[in-house]
Amino acid sequence: MPFNFDTPPDRSHSDSLKWHRYAGRDILPLWVADMDFAAPPPVLSALQQRIEHGVFGYAYHRESLLDAVVSGIARDHHWQIEPEWIVWLPGVVQGFNLACRLAGEPGDGVLTFPPIYPPMLLAPGNHERRLVRSDLILAGGRWEYDWDGLDALLETQSANLLLLCNPHNPVGRVWSREELTRLAWHAEKNDWLICSDDIHCGLVIDPTQRYIPIASLDEAVAQRSITLMAPSKTWNIPALGCAFAVIPNASLRKQYLATGRGLLPDVNVLGLVAAEAAYREGGAWRAALLPYLRSNAQRVHEVINSLPGLSCTDIEATYLAWIDCRGLNQPNPQKYLELHGVGLSDGRDFGMDGFVRLNFGCSRKLLDEALRRISLAALAA
Ligand SMILES: Cc1ncc(COP(=O)(O)O)c(C=O)c1O
Missing domain, CATH: 3.40.640.10 (Type I PLP-dependent aspartate aminotransferase-like (Major domain))
Incomplete structure (x- = not known):
């Protein structure tokens, strides 16, 4: 693959809003909707050229x-x-x-x-x-x-x-x-x-x-x-x-x-x-990104739907999964999953109780670790 989505830049000490929320804590940030990947090379070089102009x-x-x-x-x-x-x-x-x-x-x-x-x-x-x-x-x-x-x-x-x-x-x-x-x-x-x-x-x-x-x-x-x-x-x-x-x-x-x-x-x-x-x-980068996201989406779908108390539907677009946690019987699923080391978005903010949103615009490695923690959380509920 000409683009490497598997090893994105480390954002944990950057100015990232997503990573800042859980800085210093062992909680994987899969919440706000940006991806962990660097922007496409043509975008970076256009920006560099423009900055050079001064x-x-x-x-x-x-x-x-x-x-x-x-x-x-x-x-x-x-x-x-x-x-x-x-x-x-x-x-x-x-x-x-x-x-x-x-x-x-x-x-x-x-x-x-x-x-x-x-x-x-x-x-x-x-x-x-x-x-x-x-x-x-x-x-x-x-x-x-x-x-x-x-x-x-x-x-x-x-x-x-x-x-x-x-x-x-x-x-x-x-x-x-x-x-x-x-x-x-x-x-x-x-x-x-x-x-x-x-x-x-x-x-x-x-x-x-x-x-x-x-x-x-x-x-x-x-x-x-x-x-x-x-x-x-x-x-x-x-x-x-x-x-x-x-x-x-x-x-x-x-x-x-x-x-x-x-x-x-x-x-x-x-x-x-x-x-x-x-x-x-940006076409070539997008063409490489979409199958990476699709594979992440399939993984989320497979793991989540294999767990007790959790489910999600097929994801047609976005890098966001909407997970039904009502079967966990937890009053606050977002907090519950946070306690198990995964930082997701609270469904109540989207107007629906009992759900969380997971952002899979990240490396497969990070996603797999997050899914492992979610699995442990679901089994312990
Ligand atoms: C549906 C939707 N609209 C708008 C935005 C944010 O747009 P902007 O940053 O351009 O205001 C987001 C970001 O997550 C979004 O998901």
């Missing part, structure tokens, strides 16, 4: 960056966007917060689907909007939308914004064309704005699945959509703070820009440089 004045997004992003999205996701649809953002979290601020008025509803990335649960409240939740359900060993529940919910609750996560953190689903079409139908019927957080779209690890941006379904959906993307998860550069919204509708784009005016910092120049290199030249 001047860090205000930056703008060059034609070559726009070209790399537009052609990268067409190449990797079969979606043809126009450069002028792109609005640069310092992060995806800011992106969906702006959407909440833009949609409706204080008191209006924002519909989303827990378990979900915690800042999406908090975003409506940040802007005096009401969180309207339609929890995903486990059906036939797969996480799905609760269509009947959603119909019932919409009898009594209204919303102005549909906040989607595709692929979905933490359950790892890549939403199908049928599922997206059904959501889009609801959006048309109820006149919802759609904001889709597609930050994990480059990380589809199940070769039978294909990521489809909801805005690519048809022109009507595109006109009501804000699609949030970033190079950060796929190429492991989240701390470089570079993301973007794709907004085909010119007047919506104008409103979105106006909503953020004066609130958001410009994107860091190093983030822009890294983004260009990632979209243009």
Whole structure:
């Protein structure tokens, strides 16, 4: 393999948030969503070259960056966007917060689907909007939308914004064309704005699945959509703070820009440089990463489902596993597993009790040791 994911740099004494939490304690950090791997070589050399230049004045997004992003999205996701649809953002979290601020008025509803990335649960409240939740359900060993529940919910609750996560953190689903079409139908019927957080779209690890941006379904959906993307998860550069919204509708784009005016910092120049290199030249690294993650995912699936009290579904995308711990009969599974030497994310933060999220974006060796500790914990429960 041309890239070595088996022996990543040691982060235990670095400025890593993930590793800092358990510094000096024998607890393996498999929580916050970054990977332990170094960024792709073309990204590193583009950054080095830019640093060599030595001047860090205000930056703008060059034609070559726009070209790399537009052609990268067409190449990797079969979606043809126009450069002028792109609005640069310092992060995806800011992106969906702006959407909440833009949609409706204080008191209006924002519909989303827990378990979900915690800042999406908090975003409506940040802007005096009401969180309207339609929890995903486990059906036939797969996480799905609760269509009947959603119909019932919409009898009594209204919303102005549909906040989607595709692929979905933490359950790892890549939403199908049928599922997206059904959501889009609801959006048309109820006149919802759609904001889709597609930050994990480059990380589809199940070769039978294909990521489809909801805005690519048809022109009507595109006109009501804000699609949030970033190079950060796929190429492991989240701390470089570079993301973007794709907004085909010119007047919506104008409103979105106006909503953020004066609130958001410009994107860091190093983030822009890294983004260009990632979209243009990060393909070989990504092509090597995906099978590594797939193999880690299979290992997690195999071990977890062999243990008493634990289970997880197939992971179609992301480097995150959503583990059902309800059978452990522990009041706080995250704490329980931490006591056994593994630091995971607490499902309650994602809006669902009895679950933990495990980040397998790490070396196989570290993952195997974490799974060994989890096995001991499960057997001791
Ligand atoms: C679904 C999702 N959206 C957004 C983010 C964070 O995005 P950013 O760092 O660009 O704000 C994450 C990070 O884990 C995520 O999983």
